[in-house]
Amino acid sequence: MSGHGQPIAMRSRPRGPLSGTANVPGDKSISHRALILGAMAVGETKITGLLEGEDVLDTAKAMRAFGAEVYRHEDGSWSVHGVGTGGFAEPSQVIDCGNSGTGVRLIMGAMATCPIAVTFTGDASLVKRPMARVTDPLALFGTQAVGRAGGRLPMTIVGAAEPIPVTYTVPVPSAQVKSAVLLAGLNAPGKTVVIEREATRDHTERMLTGFGADLTVEETEEGRVITLTGQPELKPQTIVVPRDPSSAAFPVCAALIVPGSDVLVPGIGLNPTRAGLFYTLQEMGADLTFENMREEGGEPVADLHARYSPDMKGIDVPADRAASMIDEYPVLSVVASFATGATRFLGVAELRVKESDRIQAMVDGLIACGVAVDAGDDWMTVNGDGPGSVKGGATCVSHLDHRIAMSFLVLGMAAREGVGVDDGSPIATSFPIFEPLMQKLGGDIARETLGAVPA
Incomplete structure (x- = not known):
């Protein structure tokens, strides 16, 4: 699948229980950060388990454009020879x-x-x-940005030649803003x-510390205060x-709603700032257990065992769990x-404000599949009627959003009439093996020529 190519219409249908082991790819968030910090270090950083989805491969290309040497070895491992803090060269493209x-x-x-000018674009x-x-917040350092109306790409960033340190309170929970x-x-x-x-x-804080940065984290009345001393080597x-726990979510959730399913998803990162879904599912009554708890690369890891759970109940998911x-x-x-x-x-x-308006995308698709849903600016309510209650039958719009596409394909595995998506190609950005992995577990996912009108 190619997130940059022609649309790929897909449809999933119920076919019986899912079973087996789902070896999902490496964590996308950690993969991005490993490449970027490797490029900012001096010497060779070695990476195993890197997610080789299009999003991460685009970051690897970008690090090469900034002057780092980035290689993939035959055994699937990667090496990054960095240029040092402040050593990025100005890309020619x-x-x-x-x-x-x-x-x-x-x-x-x-x-x-860095005293360079860079133009960014995307799909x-x-x-x-x-x-x-x-x-x-980057402007506080002395950085300049010129883009399209609304602060959108394409955009040129002119790095600060004489940057100054800043103190910044993140206005809304965002690991991307904090990390930038x-x-x-x-x-x-x-x-x-x-x-x-x-x-x-907190992957950025953990990894910065691992790379030798002088970083402290303090819990205060103001909130979580992160202090970084600049210009380290x-x-x-x-x-x-x-x-990746976000990728693990799909085989786990499919197993919970497809009758008779029993699926093991090994080696999943359970960083407490990423594991909210799994605890929420347990609160709903899901038969989901953590096995072989351990630590790898400074991150808590476990094997997830998910079984069909017909007795799940609706709950209120608190706002403080959203991040x-x-x-x-x-x-x-x-x-x-x-x-x-x-x-x-x-x-x-x-x-x-994710890859799409995910609230509206899910509301529209779920309603088209016969689910009662309501939503506001910052809330959403799904009224479930229990196992076997979802009619399905619709072809839903993915809005170039990988998680929307995969979510509706999971829905189709348990809906009575299956569910289609107008374009599954964006799945390759984060979970390039989603289709064969789910098929190996017993899922019925197929590519098709669109005939229905998307919902």
Whole structure:
């Protein structure tokens, strides 16, 4: 599948229980950061388990354009020979980040305090997404940004020649914004301080510490205060990327709603800032267990065992959990459709500015499939009628959003009439083996010629 090529219509249908082992790819968030920090270190960083989806491959290309040497070895491992903090060269070409909001925002932060000019662009989805949430705090360092109306790509960033350290309070929970500011702070003198009122995924802080940065984290009345001392010499690392919990969500959730299913998903990263979905599912009554708990590469890891769960109940998912599962709400809304009662998602305004307006995309598709749904600016309610209750039959619009496409394909595995998506090609950006993996478990997913009108 190609997220940059022709649309690929797909449809999934119920066919019986899912069973077996689902070896999902490496964590996308950690993969991006490993490449970027490897490029900012001095020496060779070795990476195993890197996600080789299009989003991460676009970040690898970008690091090469900035002067780092990035290689993939025959055994699947990667090496990054970095250029040092502040050592990025000015690229000769536009940096195309494809579909990746994480990639473009983190790269903007990494180059923002280098005296270079860089033009960024992306695919039809990425150029619609707002960049001001990152460029506004980067301007405090002395960085300049010129883009389309609304702060959108294509955009040229002129790095600060004489950057100054900043103190910045993140206005909404966003690991991308926090990380961009911290990466920019690496090449600024003195101490850069980021304050987040609500904790978001902390992969950047963990990895910066691993690379030798002087970074402290303090819990205060203001919130979580992260202090970074600028201009360190980052030391190359050997990084083992755990498997992606956001990708694991799809085989896990499919197993919970397809009768008779029993699926093991090994080696999943359970960083507490990323594991909100799995605890939410357990609260709903899912038969989901964590086995072989351990630590790999500084991250907590476990094997997830998911079994069909016909007795799940609707719950209220609190707003303070949103940051730890923001990418998983689309597939959670699918599970909620097969639970009994109302499941309410609160504090999820961030979903409206992801690869698509994920709230509206799921509302439209679920209603077309016969599910009762309601939503507002920052909330969504799914009224489930229990196992076997979802009619399906619709062809839903993916809006160039990989998680929307995969969520509706999971829905189709348990809906009575199956479910289609107008374009499954964006799945390749984060989970390039989704289709064969789900088929190997017993799922019926097929590519087809569109005949129905998308919902």
